[in-house]
Amino acid sequence: MTRVVLGTMRTSGNFNSLMVVDRDTHRAAEVVRMARKLNLDGLDTAPIYARTLAESDLGELCHDLPVWTKVGVDVRTPLPTLDYSLPTMAATLAESGRRLRRSSVDCVLVHNPPIEVFRTFDWPEMHRLLVQEGPARDLGVSVLDPSEIALVADVGTPLVTMVETAVLERHPELALRLRDAGHRLVLRSLFAGGRSIRTLPAERRAQAVTERLTALTATRARSTATPTGTPTWKERTTPPARWRGHRRVW
Numbered sequence: 001m002t003r004v005v006l007g008t009m010r011t012s013g014n015f016n017s018l019m020v021v022d023r024d025t026h027r028a029a030e031v032v033r034m035a036r037k038l039n040l041d042g043l044d045t046a047p048i049y050a051r052t053l054a055e056s057d058l059g060e061l062c063h064d065l066p067v068w069t070k071v072g073v074d075v076r077t078p079l080p081t082l083d084y085s086l087p088t089m090a091a092t093l094a095e096s097g098r099r100l101r102r103s104s105v106d107c108v109l110v111h112n113p114p115i116e117v118f119r120t121f122d123w124p125e126m127h128r129l130l131v132q133e134g135p136a137r138d139l140g141v142s143v144l145d146p147s148e149i150a151l152v153a154d155v156g157t158p159l160v161t162m163v164e165t166a167v168l169e170r171h172p173e174l175a176l177r178l179r180d181a182g183h184r185l186v187l188r189s190l191f192a193g194g195r196s197i198r199t200l201p202a203e204r205r206a207q208a209v210t211e212r213l214t215a216l217t218a219t220r221a222r223s224t225a226t227p228t229g230t231p232t233w234k235e236r237t238t239p240p241a242r243w244r245g246h247r248r249v250w
Contacts, residue, residue, distance in 0.1 A: 003041035004213075005068065006031065007188070012057045013050035017079070020050050028057040035065060042066035046111060047075045047096055059101035069096045070111035070142070071130075084110065084117050090129050097135045107160050108136035115148050123157035140186070146171050153177040162186040 011031040013023040035043060042065055045054045052075055058067060071089035074081045083089070093108055108130055113121070118141075130136050140160025143149055144167070152161050153174070161178055165187045168175055178185055190212060191197050197205050 005042045005044050005066075005186075006035050006040050007044045008054045008058065009046075009049050011050075012054040015048060015051045020053060023050070023053065025057060028054070029061055032058070032061045032065075035062075040065070042068060042106060044068045045100075046070035046073070047092060047099075048073045048080055048111075051075055051080070052099055055096055055099040059099050063101065066106040067100055067102065068107040068109060068140075069093070069100070069105050070109045071096075072111040072113060084113055084121075086122075086126060086129055089126075090134060093130060093134060093136065102135075104135045104137055106136075107138040107140055108134075109140040109142050109160065109162055112142050112144055115145065115151065118143075118148060118151055123155050123159070127157050140184075142186075142188070146174060149174045150177065152183060153181045155181070155183075158182045158184070160184045160186060162188050164188060165190050 008028070008031065010022075012025070012028045013020040015021075032043070043058060043062065045058055045067060046069055047055060048070075049055070050057075055069065071093050072082060072084050074083040074088055074092055076092070076095070083092075089110070093105075097103065097105065110121075110126075123139075127139050131139050138160055139157070140162060141152060142162035143152060144164060146167055149161070149163055149167070149171070152159060158181075161183045163174075163185070166189065168185075168187060175185060191209070196212075197208050200208055
């Protein structure tokens with residue numbers, strides 16, 4: 001099964017490591033409206049996105065769509081701090097839930113942990129704390145480097161695994177390893193932060209989105225065999241205004 005999720009990294013403003021600039025609640029409302037119109041399968045956010053404002057906007061605007069969020073960055077400090085300790089991740093996830101006005105989130109992802117930190121994780125304990133006893137329905141991790149993807153494949157706890165599309169296109173064998181280990185795959189940056197379609201005429205962008213997703217589906221169908229057959233996706237006739245954070249879930 002293929003699902004399409006839209007990221008919200010810059011829909012509520014842009015956090016430049018010191019302050020939030022380009023604050024725009026109207027843009028956030030438009031993204032939620034388009035997500036509903038296009039029947040997208042959910043929205044992906046994080047406390048660091050617009051320094052909590054993305055989550056707060058979703059809490060105000062969106063109570064019906066599935067939402068993912070992330071842990072690993074503590075925004076309660078004067079400047080955001082990387083903190084992958086279990087107590088801090090549990091505390092920041094609880095705060096995300098309050099901003100999102102939800103008792104649970106569909107997935108929580110550990111956000112880009114450094115490889116040396118990744119090696120220290122107790123995934124069963126993390127699953128117990130954040131999922132079994134916490135507000136998340138599913139646990140995952142976002143990783144950047146091929147060596148980190150290989151580490152995920154060896155984790156015994158099934159994870160939602162978010163990786164860069166460009167990385168997986170260069171190393172398609174890693175998709176097989178993740179699948180064989182029972183992990184679910186999420187492709188992010190399908191459109192290179194929007195750069196790959198920004199230069200196209202507006203009337204060509206919807207077609208470009210369709211072509212990109214179709215090509216990825218065909219690539220995966222050739223390289224993997226799944227019990228459910230070739231994944232599908234719901235065709236979109238008009239892409240949202242910003243495809244920067246577009247994610248694809250397999």
